[in-house]
Amino acid sequence: MRRALFSLLWMLILSISMRDVGYAQAPSTPPTLPTMKPEQRGLMVFQQVCSSCHSIQFVHYGDMSALQPSRTALKNWAQQHHAKIDEPIASPYPNVAVGKAANGGDYPPDLSHITRTIKGGPDYIRNVLTGYRPTPPDITLAPNTYYNPVALTHHHHFKMRPPLHDDMMSFPDGTKATIPQMAADVTNFLQWVDDPHRTTRHFIGTAVLLYLLVFSTILFTLWRVIQKEEG
Ligand code: HEC
Numbered sequence: 668m669r670r671a672l673f674s675l676l677w678m679l680i681l682s683i684s685m686r687d688v689g690y691a692q693a694p695s696t697p698p699t700l701p702t703m704k705p706e707q708r709g710l711m712v713f714q715q716v717c718s719s720c721h722s723i724q725f726v727h728y729g730d731m732s733a734l735q736p737s738r739t740a741l742k743n744w745a746q747q748h749h750a751k752i753d754e755p756i757a758s759p760y761p762n763v764a765v766g767k768a769a770n771g772g773d774y775p776p777d778l779s780h781i782t783r784t785i786k787g788g789p790d791y792i793r794n795v796l797t798g799y800r801p802t803p804p805d806i807t808l809a810p811n812t813y814y815n816p817v818a819l820t821h822h823h824h825f826k827m828r829p830p831l832h833d834d835m836m837s838f839p840d841g842t843k844a845t846i847p848q849m850a851a852d853v854t855n856f857l858q859w860v861d862d863p864h865r866t867t868r869h870f871i872g873t874a875v876l877l878y879l880l881v882f883s884t885i886l887f888t889l890w891r892v893i894q895k896e897e898g
Contacts, residue, residue: 703840709856710734711838712849714744716830717778720770722758723860725779729753730863734856771811773826782858786819789854796850799829 710731713723728745729752735741738752745752748759758777760766766774782789798817802808808824815825831846838844 700841701839703838703842704734705852705855706859707734707856708838708840708842708849709852709854709859711836712831712853713778713856715836716849717853718748718756719759720766720775720827720830722756722777723779723857724755724757724777726860726863727753727755733863733866734859771809771826773820775827778857778860780861782854782861789858791817791819792857793847793850793854795825796831796853797847799825 728741728748728750731741732738742752745754748757750757758766758775760769763774782792785791787794794817795815798815800814800816802814806814808814811828812821812824812826813829814823815827816823818825818827820826831849833845834843836844836849842848
């Protein structure tokens with residue numbers, strides 16, 4: 668009996684070590700890429716491109732933790748903007764005059780609620796970001812002005828330098844950074860920014876509903892029990 672047990676143990680140990688060897692020799696599988704939500708890629712676009720001109724001052728750097736879980740990364744980003752993690756994502760310009768002077772006379776608007784407040788909403792923003800075209804020969808543009816037939820401001824004479832270029836960044840999830848892709852992702856991000864606490868609120872709403880449901884079931888059962896005892 669004892670010998671049988673021993674040999675069983677040996678076989679177990681052997682099989683485990685063989686399995687390890689097998690693992691070591693197996694061809695290495697390609698690393699799986701992390702999955703990212705569009706608004707997470709959009710945060711990257713905002714960080715690397717838009718934030719050099721635009722503020723989203725109604726949210727703080729720390730509010731981005733729902734999209735970027737690394738607190739250190741957020742702290743570093745805030746630090747690059749001479750801010751702390753619990754401070755608003757402010758404009759890079761010290762005042763409106765400097766911001767205007769740097770952008771052909773127009774101030775880059777705050778983007779906190781832009782998807783809701785701008786005429787045309789998210790569709791317009793996506794289209795503007797992908798809407799730059801070569802200047803037609805019969806049009807002369809002022810300095811620091813760009814032709815964008817989608818832009819409603821100044822009859823298509825847009826003051827925002829084309830911010831997106833194909834492959835200007837690389838997304839960790841392997842998504843190709845084309846202009847339409849980045850435009851869609853950053854618009855998603857701006858929609859999220861418009862109400863960053865929506866998900867938490869929905870969660871609390873559902874929790875409250877569940878609580879009420881359970882509570883009323885208990886009350887109802889109690890009521891039935893009492894009725895039975897009385898009747
Ligand atoms: C180099 C500075 C600069 C960068 C970078 C930049 N913008 Fe702008 N943006 C501007 C300026 C200036 C305006 C105002 C343009 C005007 O009124 O002609 C503007 C206007 C806008 C508008 C309003 C458009 C309208 O029709 O009123 C949106 C939306 C916008 N930018 C989004 C973005 C997004 C998203 C990014 C990043 C992908 C970005 N911007 C990057 C300078 C910039």
